[in-house]
Amino acid sequence: MSRRRDTGPAMDRRQRVLNFVQPRGRIGVEIGPLTRPLILKSESEVLYADHMSTEALRHHYRSHSTLGPEGIDGVVPVDLVLGEGGLPQALGTRGPVDYIVASHVVEHLPDPIGWLAEGAEVLREGGLFCLIVPDKRFTFDHFRTPTSVGAVVAAHLQRLRHPPLSIVYEHFARATAIDRRAVWQGRPASIRPLTGGPEAALEATARIAEHGVYVDVHCTVFTPFSFGTVLAEVLGLGLLPFECAALEPTCPMGDEFFVLLRKRSDRTPAERAASVPRLDPRRHDALPSPKLTARLAVAARRFRGRGTP
Structure with a gap:
């Protein structure tokens, strides 16, 4: 699947990130901005990072609708190309930095713990790592099972560089077109396969196994509750030098949640584990019911009315 672009009010999500990282006067990195960076060059000494150069990205996305009306000409110049050495090698002597921002990136990484550890390596003490993560309940991952702690720990111990075949199969077998509003209204989602369903998934996975090619899929899928559960245990195991500064659940009718990690060695x-907020699984893991959605909508309006970011 292609990288997801904004589906909600762009300014709302951008302002939330700005409020989180307070970029003015600071040095930072935004990973994967494509055509819509969350931090502008006029607001901070920000470096844009991606796994391809500007020219390669424009070639890759030349026929994609993912980029929106800007098209390939809107792809911002890439300052850091992320190779095998990851962000530490790409940044080099330009680090350490004060913040890192990554929207809809972490779910693509075969080893998310290793990737977050690389981020911690280039952050100053007290530096911030801001993540925007898709909520699987309201995306094409709707029918996939949330990723377990064991899965991310195993991926880290194996130093995975490619998605495991089990994940490749799950992606191709379960990816489904979802009516997000209908799900929020408590209506059951219909199975509308985007990639052909289980039979096609088996064929695709067999080809990938035979040829050993890299395929871009969502290696992890989370709800806000499941992400918090995994994060707390990973931090408790001492695998990452972060505390959780914020975990803002998915807003009504939205499809993503916000996480702010602070480096605290x-x-x-x-x-660190105790810093992760305990979310209510009835609201932030289970599928919405019509009554709950109505209550959340009222709460969200009151929340915004107080000027909360």
């Missing part, structure tokens, strides 16, 4: 693993 002086905290114990137990203290």
Whole structure:
């Protein structure tokens, strides 16, 4: 699947990120901005990073509708090309930085723990890592099972560079066109395969296994609740030097949630784990019911009315 672009009010999500990282006067990195960076060059000393050069990205997306009306000409110049050495090698002597922003990136990484650890390596003490993560309930991942702690730990111990075949199969077998508004209204989602369903998934996975090619899929899928559960255990295991500064669940009618990690090497693993908010699984893991959606909508209006980011 292609990288997801904005489906909601762009300014709302951008302002939330700005409020999180306070970029003015700071040095940072935004990973994968394509045509719509969340941090502008006029707002901060920000470096744009991607896994391809500007020219390669424009060639890759030349026939994609993903980029929106800007088209390939809107792809912002890439400052850092991420190779095998990841962000530490690409950044080199330009680090450390004050913040990293990544929207709809973490789910594509075969080893998300290793990727977050690379981010921590280039952040100053107290630096911020801001993630925007798709909520699987309201995306084409709707019918996939949330990723477990064991899966991300195993991926890290194996130093995975390619999605495991089990994940490739799940992606091709379960990807489904979803009416997000209908799901929020408590209506059951219909199975409308985007990639052919299980039979086509088996054929595709067999070809990939035979030829060993890299395929871009969502290696992890989360709800806000499941992400918090996984994050707390990973931090408690001492695998990452972060505390959770914020975990903002998916807003009514939205399809993504926001996570803010702060590098804190002086905290114990137990203290870092305790920093993760405990979310209500009835609201932030289960599928919405019509009554719950109505209550959330009222709460969201009140929330915004207080001027909350």
